[in-house]
Amino acid sequence: xxxxxxxxxxxxxxxxxxxxxxxxxxxxxxxxxxxxxxxxxxxxxxxxxxxxxxxxxxxxxxxxxxxxxxxxxxxxxxxxxxxxxxxxxxxxxxxxxxxxxxxxxxxxxxxxxxxxxxxxxxxxxxxxxxxxxxxxxxxxxxxxxxxxxxxxxxxxxxxxxxxxxxxxxxxxxxxxxxxxxxxxxxxxxxxxxxxxxxxxxxxxxxxxxxxxxxxxxxxxxxxxxxxxxxxxxxxxxxxxxxxxxxxxxxxxxxxxxxxxxxxxxxxxxxxxxxxxxxxxxxxxxxxxxxxxxxxxxxxxxxxxxxxxxxxxxxxxx
Amino acid sequence: xxxxxxxxxxxxxxxxxxxxxxxxxxxxxxxxxxxxxxxxxxxxxxxxxxxxxxxxxxxxxxxxxxxxxxxxxxxxxxxxxxxxxxxxxxxxxxxxxxxxxxxxxxxxxxxxxxxxxxxxxxxxxxxxxxxxxxxxxxxxxxxxxxxxxxxxxxxxxxxxxxxxxxxxxxxxxxxxxxxxxxxxxxxxxxxxxxxxxxxxxxxxxxxxxxxxxxxxxxxxxxxxxxxxxxxxxxxxxxxxxxxxxxxxxxxxxxxxxxx
Numbered sequence: 001x002x003x004x005x006x007x008x009x010x011x012x013x014x015x016x017x018x019x020x021x022x023x024x025x026x027x028x029x030x031x032x033x034x035x036x037x038x039x040x041x042x043x044x045x046x047x048x049x050x051x052x053x054x055x056x057x058x059x060x061x062x063x064x065x066x067x068x069x070x071x072x073x074x075x076x077x078x079x080x081x082x083x084x085x086x087x088x089x090x091x092x093x094x095x096x097x098x099x100x101x102x103x104x105x106x107x108x109x110x111x112x113x114x115x116x117x118x119x120x121x122x123x124x125x126x127x128x129x130x131x132x133x134x135x136x137x138x139x140x141x142x143x144x145x146x147x148x149x150x151x152x153x154x155x156x157x158x159x160x161x162x163x164x165x166x167x168x169x170x171x172x173x174x175x176x177x178x179x180x181x182x183x184x185x186x187x188x189x190x191x192x193x194x195x196x197x198x199x200x201x202x203x204x205x206x207x208x209x210x211x212x213x214x215x216x217x218x219x220x221x222x223x224x225x226x227x228x229x230x231x232x233x234x235x236x237x238x239x240x241x242x243x244x245x246x247x248x249x250x251x252x253x254x255x256x257x258x259x260x261x262x263x264x265x266x267x268x269x270x271x272x273x274x275x276x277x278x279x280x281x282x283x284x285x286x287x288x289x290x291x292x293x294x295x296x297x298x299x300x301x302x303x304x305x306x307x308x309x310x311x312x313x314x315x316x317x
Numbered sequence: 318x319x320x321x322x323x324x325x326x327x328x329x330x331x332x333x334x335x336x337x338x339x340x341x342x343x344x345x346x347x348x349x350x351x352x353x354x355x356x357x358x359x360x361x362x363x364x365x366x367x368x369x370x371x372x373x374x375x376x377x378x379x380x381x382x383x384x385x386x387x388x389x390x391x392x393x394x395x396x397x398x399x400x401x402x403x404x405x406x407x408x409x410x411x412x413x414x415x416x417x418x419x420x421x422x423x424x425x426x427x428x429x430x431x432x433x434x435x436x437x438x439x440x441x442x443x444x445x446x447x448x449x450x451x452x453x454x455x456x457x458x459x460x461x462x463x464x465x466x467x468x469x470x471x472x473x474x475x476x477x478x479x480x481x482x483x484x485x486x487x488x489x490x491x492x493x494x495x496x497x498x499x500x501x502x503x504x505x506x507x508x509x510x511x512x513x514x515x516x517x518x519x520x521x522x523x524x525x526x527x528x529x530x531x532x533x534x535x536x537x538x539x540x541x542x543x544x545x546x547x548x549x550x551x552x553x554x555x556x557x558x559x560x561x562x563x564x565x566x567x568x569x570x571x572x573x574x575x576x
């Protein structure tokens with residue numbers, strides 16, 4: 001049976017995981033959800049509404065903090081004790097560590113970055129874009145247990161309104177799994193206008209060179225009546241606030257126009273903005289992956305181009 | 318403190334990467350370089366050693382003989398010695414097989430701290446640290462953007478989808494650092510000259526007491542079935558700035574009624 005790791009946050013099952021559940025349910029056979037946490041029994045019941053025929057629940061104080069290693073213990077036990085041979089994950093900071101730890105623990109194949117999954121006479125085949133999405137690779141599994149991680153936002157949840165059979169697990173934790181502890185979980189408050197609703201986004205990355213150069217991006221955004229966004233690298237470096245971050249961690253945006261300034265365009269960024277209408281990229285590195293998915297790519301110095309463009313926009317609008 | 322840094326030799330960013338249709342593996346015959354995401358891991362290890370005033374930074378890698386070039390770059394940055402597992406039998410290893418080899422070297426080294434970079438620049442995977450940590454039976458903190466070590470414990474601040482977490486773990490432990498954790502140094506001329514003389518050990522699978530059946534393609538649990546063209550997409554336009562790029566962007570926007 002296929003089981004889907006259902007990540008949750010503040011009492012909500014995450015949309016990405018419910019999307020993977022919907023995909024798994026489409027493959028034909030009964031699908032299980034797995035909910036791991038503390039005080040999560042209610043959540044488990046809710047998974048039935050999104051296509052899970054069964055929900056395995058481990059409700060344990062050791063699973064309270066979203067740390068990976070106790071979850072590896074619980075999922076390894078699930079595979080050993082129940083009729084589960086495949087576990088699917090929507091990628092996240094947490095689930096990547098869980099899936100990778102589980103692969104090592106069970107000697108199980110892990111395919112990641114998948115955008116689709118098909119069943120070919122019971123053999124699962126994953127689809128994985130590679131080399132900046134220039135090749136689509138069909139990947140498979142050769143062991144007894146199969147693990148897969150999907151790109152965020154790949155599938156939408158489907159509300160079926162069903163009811164799941166809830167099965168309790170009593171996980172045993174190994175010594176090293178509970179050594180890491182969560183000291184703080186500081187959840188960013190949203191500040192300023194939300195980038196999720198903006199029609200135009202001008203985004204800045206490490207190629208800006210310094211936090212001060214965000215003023216170039218801000219001026220262009222203002223001229224276009226748009227919002228300013230940032231990449232994870234510059235947010236982590238403290239150049240710009242977390243609320244403006246686009247990407248795998250951070251926000252998913254779909255403006256009509258997205259202008260990327262000094263952004264190399266790693267896959268983690270792409271998944272947050274690939275729904276944009278028109279993408280323009282300005283970068284001095286001609287090999288930057290962002291050019292692979294920009295409608296207009298400009299190889300050049302953004303310090304020259306962006307202020308000139310701001311001026312032109314102001315003149316012409 | 319003894320710090321091991323796991324690094325990888327990947328195709329250079331300027332090389333157009335291709336997958337060999339025969340072996341269905343990434344073609345690694347062209348110019349290679351130290352995985353850019355690993356330079357932050359090396360830098361962080363060097364900073365810890367410099368802060369402590371003593372200790373050792375050991376590089377651990379798996380790859381072809383040519384990977385020594387990348388190890389020398391990290392030695393030139395300041396690492397003390399390098400270990401490369403180079404053996405035909407490990408070619409084609411996936412996550413489970415690769416983590417098995419690295420864990421065997423790391424068991425032997427017994428470092429207090431094992432550091433990984435954020436991800437493989439070629440595989441886009443951010444999974445090896447957690448897999449190796451499980452094999453070593455040690456705690457893992459991944460995506461660490463700020464690292465503090467004191468009193469036998471490490472404290473890592475990292476970003477998730479929901480904001481920032483601060484996680485603590487006792488040593489020995491494994492961390493995977495984010496590419497935002499530091500600005501890696503460039504090797505100095507003296508560093509480059511000195512790198513050649515630093516200890517560089519090449520190991521075979523037999524040296525590690527590993528069985529061939531658990532390694533390479535035989536030890537892998539994933540397979541590549543077919544290579545396909547990506548779905549068709551619209552024509553992308555790419556221009557070099559000759560001084561008129563701003564005008565061209567403005568025209569492009571006007572044509573699409575975005576101005």
